[in-house]
Amino acid sequence: MGKYGAYGDYQLTTSTVTSGKQSQRLTMTGTGGIYQDVAVSGNTLYDLNGRINISSLQSGAVKLVVNYFDSSGKAISGLAVTELSTLNVWTTFGGTIKTPTGAVVARIHIHMDSSSGGIFVVDMVNFKKTTDGNMLGNGDFEASQIGGVADGWGKYGAYGDYQLTTSTVTSGTQAQKIGMTGIGGLYQEVAVSAESSYTLSGRINIVNLLSEKVKLIVNYYDSSGRMISGVTLAEVSVLNIWTTVGGTIKPPMGAVSARVHFHMTSSSGGTFVVDKVEFKKS
Numbered sequence: 001m002g003k004y005g006a007y008g009d010y011q012l013t014t015s016t017v018t019s020g021k022q023s024q025r026l027t028m029t030g031t032g033g034i035y036q037d038v039a040v041s042g043n044t045l046y047d048l049n050g051r052i053n054i055s056s057l058q059s060g061a062v063k064l065v066v067n068y069f070d071s072s073g074k075a076i077s078g079l080a081v082t083e084l085s086t087l088n089v090w091t092t093f094g095g096t097i098k099t100p101t102g103a104v105v106a107r108i109h110i111h112m113d114s115s116s117g118g119i120f121v122v123d124m125v126n127f128k129k130t131t132d133g134n135m136l137g138n139g140d141f142e143a144s145q146i147g148g149v150a151d152g153w154g155k156y157g158a159y160g161d162y163q164l165t166t167s168t169v170t171s172g173t174q175a176q177k178i179g180m181t182g183i184g185g186l187y188q189e190v191a192v193s194a195e196s197s198y199t200l201s202g203r204i205n206i207v208n209l210l211s212e213k214v215k216l217i218v219n220y221y222d223s224s225g226r227m228i229s230g231v232t233l234a235e236v237s238v239l240n241i242w243t244t245v246g247g248t249i250k251p252p253m254g255a256v257s258a259r260v261h262f263h264m265t266s267s268s269g270g271t272f273v274v275d276k277v278e279f280k281k282s
């Protein structure tokens with residue numbers, strides 16, 4: 001659940017914000033939520049994603065739905081992009097969508113589809129013409145931070161010193177630097193479809209490490225927040241060079257989210273930098 005790997009001040013559940021900007025909290029007594037109309041071009045690819053944290057939901061799901069309208073205001077078609085029901089974890093949802101021919105408006109809905117209602121928080125919603133198809137929020141660490149942790153990412157494990165660095169960077173102008181006194185690092189949870197294929201990549205630069213490795217791990221969770229299985233995609237120990245890590249992953253049956261971890265497994269700690277993390281549908 002949301003407190004996995006966390007203790008004390010590291011509890012993500014003590015906060016309902018995943019970015020420095022305000023988040024939208026919705027307390028529903030039945031089906032409903034929020035929407036926004038965005039002007040679009042027809043037959044064009046867009047990246048749509050955001051982050052969501054559901055704190056209460058007895059039945060149903062929170063859905064991300066896009067409905068398309070033509071220039072006369074008529075509905076053309078609609079698409080359910082993601083649905084989530086896992087409680088108490090920030091999950092990045094969304095994907096790449098292609099607008100139908102003739103569409104001039106996309107109405108983006110984030111709503112709870114539940115007769116009994118519930119409570120959820122939405123943050124970091126982003127809609128842009130596709131540049132890379134990255135499903136992660138702030139995968140390049142170019143946005144802001146909370147307590148040194150890049151927007152969209154969470155702390156994992158032992159006490160650490162987190163900061164955005166501009167001096168050790170391999171993409172853009174910022175990267176995430178993590179100095180740990182023990183096992184731990186950084187993670188982000190992404191909504192996925194079971195049996196679909198995804199490619200995950202990222203870059204690691206280890207400043208110092210007394211023993212063991214920095215690992216890229218993906219753990220899969222079901223809709224009740226239980227971990228199903230995990231895979232270690234990379235183990236890096238080389239110092240002071242950018243190493244690109246990653247691979248193709250296929251979430252197992254029952255998986256609704258993938259938690260991407262960059263962390264060191266050394267109890268003696270160390271310091272490493274992560275940059276340019278991409279999670280894309282294959």
Ligand SMILES: [Ca+2]
Nearest residue numbers: 140171172174
């Ligand atoms: Ca960067």
